[in-house]
Amino acid sequence: MGDGCQTGPIIKEIAALLERQKLAVLATEGEMGPYTNIVSYTFSDDLRHIFFATTRATRKYSNISSHNMVSMLVDNRTNRVDDLFQAKAVTVIGRSEELGEEEKDLALSLMTARHPYLEDFLSSPTTATIKIHVHRYILVSHFQNVREVIFHDENDNSPC
Amino acid sequence: MMKMIIPLAEITAGDRPLAGGKAWALSRLLQEGINVPEGICITSEVYRLFIHQTGLEDIVQLELNRKSFEEMRWEEIWDVSLRIRNHFLRMKMPPEIASLLEKNILYYFGTSPTVVRSSAPSEDSAATSFAGLHESVVNVRGRRDIIAAVRRVWASLWSDGAILYRRELGLDVHKSTMAVVIQEIIKGERSGVAFTEAPDNSHNSILEAVWGLNQGFVDGTVEPDRWFFLRETGKTISHTPPSQRDRIVIPSTDGTMIMTLDDERSKTPPLSDQEAEKLLKLGMRVEDIFLAPQDMEWTIRGNRTYLLQSRPVTTIGKAGEDRRSWYLSLTRSLDNLKGLRERIETTLLPAMDEDALKFKKMDLIPLTDNELSREITDRLSVLEKWEKVYWDDFIPFAHGARLFGQFYNDRMTPKDPYEFVDLLVGTEMTSIARNTVLEDLAEEIRRDGPLREKLGKGLDIPAPFLAKVQGFVTAYETIPGSSEPDLISGRIIQLILEMADSPPSSHEEKGKKTSNMKDRYLASFQGKERLLAQDLLELGRASWKLRDNDNIYLARIKVEVERASSEGKRRIQKMNRKDPDLYREAGDVARALDDPDYMPPSPDPGQDTVPEITSAVEIRVRQVKGQPASPGIATGTARVIRHDGDLFEFKKGEILVCDAIEPNMTFVVPLASAIVERRGGMLIHGAIIAREYGLPCVTGIPGAVDIISTGKRLTVDGHLGIVIIGN
Numbered sequence: 001m002g003d004g005c006q007t008g009p010i011i012k013e014i015a016a017l018l019e020r021q022k023l024a025v026l027a028t029e030g031e032m033g034p035y036t037n038i039v040s041y042t043f044s045d046d047l048r049h050i051f052f053a054t055t056r057a058t059r060k061y062s063n064i065s066s067h068n069m070v071s072m073l074v075d076n077r078t079n080r081v082d083d084l085f086q087a088k089a090v091t092v093i094g095r096s097e098e099l100g101e102e103e104k105d106l107a108l109s110l111m112t113a114r115h116p117y118l119e120d121f122l123s124s125p126t127t128a129t130i131k132i133h134v135h136r137y138i139l140v141s142h143f144q145n146v147r148e149v150i151f152h153d154e155n156d157n158s159p160c
Numbered sequence: 161m162m163k164m165i166i167p168l169a170e171i172t173a174g175d176r177p178l179a180g181g182k183a184w185a186l187s188r189l190l191q192e193g194i195n196v197p198e199g200i201c202i203t204s205e206v207y208r209l210f211i212h213q214t215g216l217e218d219i220v221q222l223e224l225n226r227k228s229f230e231e232m233r234w235e236e237i238w239d240v241s242l243r244i245r246n247h248f249l250r251m252k253m254p255p256e257i258a259s260l261l262e263k264n265i266l267y268y269f270g271t272s273p274t275v276v277r278s279s280a281p282s283e284d285s286a287a288t289s290f291a292g293l294h295e296s297v298v299n300v301r302g303r304r305d306i307i308a309a310v311r312r313v314w315a316s317l318w319s320d321g322a323i324l325y326r327r328e329l330g331l332d333v334h335k336s337t338m339a340v341v342i343q344e345i346i347k348g349e350r351s352g353v354a355f356t357e358a359p360d361n362s363h364n365s366i367l368e369a370v371w372g373l374n375q376g377f378v379d380g381t382v383e384p385d386r387w388f389f390l391r392e393t394g395k396t397i398s399h400t401p402p403s404q405r406d407r408i409v410i411p412s413t414d415g416t417m418i419m420t421l422d423d424e425r426s427k428t429p430p431l432s433d434q435e436a437e438k439l440l441k442l443g444m445r446v447e448d449i450f451l452a453p454q455d456m457e458w459t460i461r462g463n464r465t466y467l468l469q470s471r472p473v474t475t476i477g478k479a480g481e482d483r484r485s486w487y488l489s490l491t492r493s494l495d496n497l498k499g500l501r502e503r504i505e506t507t508l509l510p511a512m513d514e515d516a517l518k519f520k521k522m523d524l525i526p527l528t529d530n531e532l533s534r535e536i537t538d539r540l541s542v543l544e545k546w547e548k549v550y551w552d553d554f555i556p557f558a559h560g561a562r563l564f565g566q567f568y569n570d571r572m573t574p575k576d577p578y579e580f581v582d583l584l585v586g587t588e589m590t591s592i593a594r595n596t597v598l599e600d601l602a603e604e605i606r607r608d609g610p611l612r613e614k615l616g617k618g619l620d621i622p623a624p625f626l627a628k629v630q631g632f633v634t635a636y637e638t639i640p641g642s643s644e645p646d647l648i649s650g651r652i653i654q655l656i657l658e659m660a661d662s663p664p665s666s667h668e669e670k671g672k673k674t675s676n677m678k679d680r681y682l683a684s685f686q687g688k689e690r691l692l693a694q695d696l697l698e699l700g701r702a703s704w705k706l707r708d709n710d711n712i713y714l715a716r717i718k719v720e721v722e723r724a725s726s727e728g729k730r731r732i733q734k735m736n737r738k739d740p741d742l743y744r745e746a747g748d749v750a751r752a753l754d755d756p757d758y759m760p761p762s763p764d765p766g767q768d769t770v771p772e773i774t775s776a777v778e779i780r781v782r783q784v785k786g787q788p789a790s791p792g793i794a795t796g797t798a799r800v801i802r803h804d805g806d807l808f809e810f811k812k813g814e815i816l817v818c819d820a821i822e823p824n825m826t827f828v829v830p831l832a833s834a835i836v837e838r839r840g841g842m843l844i845h846g847a848i849i850a851r852e853y854g855l856p857c858v859t860g861i862p863g864a865v866d867i868i869s870t871g872k873r874l875t876v877d878g879h880l881g882i883v884i885i886g887n
Contacts, residue, residue, distance in 0.1 A: 010779055081218040085225035138782065142227065144882055146783035152776040 010147055011047065014090050014137050018043050018050075018074055022115065024092075026052065027071040028063035035063055041072070042107075042114045048151055050092060050132040051099075051107045053122055061128060064096045070132060084143045091138040099129045107131060162205040165264050168341070171201060178203040180279030180339040185450070185470050192449050194442070195466050197275075199343030200268050204281050206257060207314055207338045213254045219247050220318060224333060226881075227785060227840075231862045234320065235841025236787055238562065241320040242842075246569055246577040248315035253307070261310065262303045265342070272344055273301045273411070276309040277469070278316060279339040293322040294338070298375055299345055299411045306342065312570065313340050346466050347411055348373055348459025350430040352384060356443040357391060357453030357473055364397070365389040365440055369430040372408035374457060374468075375416050381495045382407045382418070385429045387436045394440055396433050405429075412688060418495060439465065446470050494696060497560045501702050504557060508549055512713045515542055519720035524727045532728055533753035536746050539721045546717055560703025561843055564696045571684055571693075578842055583677055583697060584704040585852050591712065591826045592852060594636045598652075598827060601628060602659035615657055629653055636827075651808040658831060662812050707848060715824045725749045781867040781885055787840045788881035789847035792856035794834035795875045798868050801825065806870075815874045819865050821846035829853055834876035836883055838864040850878075858883050 018041075026039045037060055039052040050072065054061050064070060075089035099107055107129045111122050121127060137149040163178060171179050171187035179187075183201040190196050211217040223240050232240075253261075278294035295316035297309035316322065317338040326333065352369035368384035383402035390397055408421045431439070439458060442465065446454045456470035519539060527535060561584060568580035604625070605612045611625060621629075629649050678697070685693040728749035729741075735756070743749045748760035799814040801807060810816070810828040817836045818825070826849050829835070833855065837846040840860020850857030856878030861867075868874065868885060875884040 011777075081221060084222055142225070142785060144783060144785040144880075146781070148780040148782050150778040150780060152778060 010139060010149060013088070013141075014139055014149065015047060017076060017088055017090055017139075018047070021074050021076060024052075025073040026060060027073070028060050029067040029069070030059065030063035035059060039072075040111070040115050040118060041074075042110045044110075047137070047149075048134055050094070050134060051111060051129060052132075053108075053111060053118075053127050053129050055124070055126050056128050057126070064098075064130065068096050070094060070096045072132065088139065088141045091140075092132065092134055093136045093138070094132040094134040097131050097133065099131050103131070104129045163203055164206050164209075164260060166201050166203060167268070168196070168199045168201060168343070175201075175203070177281050178205055178339065180204065180281040180341075181471060182277065182279035182469055183339055183341045184279075186341065186343075188449060189446065189467055189470065194446070195464060197343040197346050197466055197468070198268075199274075199341055200264060201279065202261070202264075202310060202340040202342065204337035204339045206260070207317075207340075210251075210254070210257055210314070213257070214251045216247055216251055220244055223247075224318075224323070226787075227860065227862075229327060232860070233840050234324065235839075235843060236860050237323055238320040239787055239840075239842050241318055241323060242565065242569070242577050244318040245312075245315040245566070246573070248311050248318075249308075249569065249573045250575070258307070261307050265303050265306050269301070269306070269342065269344065271301050273299050274306060274342050275345045276300060276306060276313055277341045277343070278313045279341045280317060281337055281339060293319060293325055295319065298373070299415050310340050310342075314338050343468075345411070346459050346461055346468070348461050348466070351457075351459040352430070352439075354439055354443040354456050354458065355453070355473055356440070356447045356456075358388075359473055363391055365391045365394070365443070367431075367436050367440055367443075369436070370408070371405075371421055371425050371430050372410050373416055374459065375409045381493050382409060385431070387431075387433070387440075389437070389440055394437060394444065396437060399429065399433060399436070401429060415689075417688070442467070494563060494692075494699065497557065497563060497699055497703070498695075500553060500557050501560070501699065504553060504706065505702075508553060509713060512546055512549075512717065515546070516713070516716040516720060519717070519723075524724055529731060529753045532724065532731070533750040536721070536724045536728055536750040536753075539717075539724055540746055540750070543717050543721050546714055550714055554706060557703055558707055558843055560699045561707070564700025564703075567693070567696050568681065572681065579677075580700070581842065581848075581851055582674060583681065584700050585674070585848070591823050591849065595827055595830055597632055597635075598656060598659065599664060599830060601625075601632070601656045603664060604628075605656060605660035606664075612657070612660065615653055621653065629656075655808060655810070655828070655831075658810070658812055704843075704848065707843065707845060712823050715822070721746050728753050783882060783884045784861050784867065786836075786858045786860035786862075786881050786883065787842070788878055789837075789842055789844075789859040790835075790850035790855060790857035790878050792834070792854065792878045793876065794856045794878075795873065796833045798836075798870055798872045798874045799832075800865050800868055800870045802865055815876060817864055817868050817870075817874070818846075820844075821849065823849075829855070834858075834874075834878070836861055836864055836868070836874070836876055838862065 022040060023038050024041050025036050027034055027036045029035065039054065039060075041050055041052040043050045070093075072092040072094075073089060074092070075087060077083040077087040077089070108122050111129070112119050115122070122129075135151060139147050139149070141147075163175060166175060166179060166183075168183065168187050169190045171184055173184070176184040179201045186196050186199070187201075211220065223244050226240065227236070275296060275298045277296040280294060293316075295313050297312055300306050300309045317336055323333075326336065350369060350371060351374035352367060353374070354368075355366045358364040358366045365388070367387040367389070369387075370382050370384045372382075383404065385402060385405070386400045388397040388400075389395060405426050406421050408419050408425075409416050410419055411417075442458070443454055443456055446456060446467070450470070450472065453473040454470045455473045457468040459466050459468055519542075522535075524532060524535065561581075564584070565578075565580045568574075568583070569577055572579070574580075605615065611622065613619075615621065615625075626649065629652050633648050633652065681697070682690055682693055725746035728746075729743060732743065732749070732752055743752055743760055745760065748758075751758045752760075794815065796813050796815045797811075798817050799806070799810055801816065801818040804825075807825060807828050810831050812831045813833045814831070815834045815836060816828065816832040819837070820839045821835070821837055821844075823845055826845070829849050830853065835846050835850045835855055835857040837844070837857070837859045838861055839846070841847065842859075844859060847857055847859055856876045858876055858878060858881050860881075861883055868883075872885055873887055877884070
């Protein structure tokens with residue numbers, strides 16, 4: 001039977017993919033149009049939030065400062081034909097928010113635990129810590145099977 | 161450099177991984193001075209180069225992984241296999257491989273007839289036997305035809321049976337390769353097999369023999385004479401003649417053919433007891449060479465005995481062996497199917513019809529409660545009997561369409577591997593005839609404004625029109641709910657009104673195209689081959705048609721069970737008992753009629769419960785991949801059929817979504833814009849009817865009725881086999 005009706009398996013699948021990968025492609029929107037680059041990330045256990053860090057001088061920082069909706073792609077492709085049926089990709093759609101001092105410490109400790117080699121970068125005063133409030137995950141497997149997880153969050157009514 | 165082509169006599173033990181078990185065994189026998197037909201081995205290196213240089217390697221991977229294996233029915237695996245086979249047949253041969261093959265075929269065989277066999281490395285061992293799952297092509301000559309045969313043998317590495325069996329044994333598909341043996345053909349006058357140790361009794365040896373070639377015997381068309389020996393002494397224990405020794409397989413111009421055996425030979429066993437013992441001795445000699453009991457194929461021409469192949473006996477009970485026979489049963493010979501067709505058409509269907517008619521004629525009202533109870537039980541057992549026939553005979557007969565499909569693709573190598581289906585459709589199918597009657601009624605409404613208005617407003621239905629509708633219900637009594645004629649007439653009228661709202665659907669233009677295709681197909685064969693081509697087409701059509709009709713016949717019996725059961729329920733209610741709907745099964749009704757205190761077990765709640773939606777998380781399936789079953793693309797609103805009653809809600813342009821289309825459901829198909837079904841495969845009813853009406857169809861969508869709900873917007877892509885849910 002299809003696995004589309006139950007939340008358990010798909011949530012686990014997404015969590016496993018997020019856990020296994022270290023890098024994601026972040027898409028932001030700016031004056032030049034859509035803009036993508038690679039970021040290190042971590043995420044909350046309930047999958048509702050994803051965190052990454054950036055220095056404030058970057059184009060992506062400037063983009064999210066003016067357009068807070070972002071998209072992110074995490075995938076496990078290996079650049080072989082097998083990818084077409086073995087690779088999985090999850091697209092995240094959500095609203096980004098720069099964390100203030102209070103919340104920042106917790107997020108940074110999560111980030112440092114997952115990316116210890118980034119400690120200097122993460123603790124620099126010029127680095128901003130960004131939290132994505134996830135509205136939706138879109139999981140693509142087997143090349144063309146697409147399933148979505150949508151979070152209806154009362155405190156976060158951005159269009160999705 | 162890896163060896164590409166090796167003469168059989170020169171294969172060494174070190175070549176075995178490239179040449180396969182069969183080729184290696186033949187070379188050992190030659191080296192021991194045993195009479196084996198001359199030949200060459202095209203090593204698996206050539207196969208590897210071919211799939212690598214052409215990109216087939218990746219195509220095979222993609223096809224095999226289209227869906228997860230656990231979610232595929234074997235019909236879908238047949239489709240996968242069909243597509244892979246077509247790629248192998250059509251793929252352009254890289255020039256250096258073509259020239260290598262041509263040069264060697266010319267050098268070793270000239271224009272002599274040959275047999276082309278599989279020799280898959282590492283797959284024939286004591287524990288596994290792929291005998292029969294891979295292909296052999298008998299009696300081919302000339303460079304072009306032999307190369308075509310080599311392609312077929314390569315492709316048979318991916319036959320449905322071989323895929324399933326390999327999967328079951330846990331063999332890695334990535335490592336599967338195929339070597340091919342080409343040998344000069346020996347036109348044997350007597351042939352057979354020998355087991356130096358019987359698979360089911362280690363004290364015995366067995367020998368089987370037929371007149372002519374052993375092809376017919378291998379696929380079960382010709383029944384052999386059989387000898388049993390005491391293994392220790394090699395002396396005959398018994399000789400069992402076949403029930404009928406009446407047929408023989410001989411070489412034809414291009415392949416083999418079955419003939420009736422002449423009188424003299426049909427009275428004589430192919431071997432004397434002495435000859436049989438002598439052959440067994442040869443087998444024992446081979447056993448000594450390989451140090452294991454052997455399963456060998458032999459043939460005798462004049463006074464020379466040839467060993468065609470030898471492999472270790474696979475003992476019953478070892479991994480997968482018992483299942484292999486089932487996988488083998490997926491392939492049936494033309495002859496076998498022709499016999500089955502006759503049995504179905506002349507015996508089974510008429511008997512089924514007779515049963516249905518007998519039930520239909522019976523007046524149930526005068527029966528006492530006990531008599532009615534017995535009648536229900538009788539009807540149930542008759543239904544059970546026919547359901548068994550359905551699985552044992554009707555389903556296997558579906559292979560007729562597959563056999564034709566493979567034959568068509570082998571010769572025509574069409575771009576679309578399902579092109580052959582267009583030659584099968586357009587035959588008189590009961591559900592199409594039924595739908596034509598509905599369409600005629602709809603046309604009457606289209607032309608008659610006042611009638612339409614009356615029907616639309618639910619006013620009195622003019623008697624002549626009502627009579628026609630009632631006539632339809634009587635004629636096609638398998639429409640769901642037809643055991644209640646008044647209710648059903650009203651529902652049918654609603655449906656016809658819905659049909660009348662849009663222009664007539666037509667599927668008649670196909671006729672001309674089909675007739676051109678048929679001419680083109682037949683023109684590509686000559687002489688006796690054309691007769692075979694015609695035979696196969698006819699068999700394919702009969703098989704296709706039966707896929708529709710058998711269900712309808714079965715449904716007529718079901719309706720009669722239902723009619724008796726309804727009468728029983730009516731009486732239970734009248735006796736002022738509990739809710740008659742508690743008695744869901746006819747068997748429960750029968751028991752309750754006999755025993756007033758009987759209460760059926762409560763229904764299993766597992767089926768219809770809706771999964772609990774927790775918190776504020778929503779899971780949606782956005783896009784699902786199934787099997788492309790009928791080309792085209794359509795977007796529309798889903799109508800999910802969970803119960804028969806849902807059918808009557810059907811609106812023009814909706815997309816029919818169901819678990820499995822039964823033929824008695826297809827009267828709504830003319831209203832549908834596409835079909836989505838959980839069951840997968842090209843030869844299932846939903847796919848057949850969709851192609852018939854030219855509707856896009858995707859089959860093999862896991863949990864279709866659970867992940868899609870009525871009213872959802874769907875896009876059905878019948879080219880790619882994808883369903884997209886939502887805007």
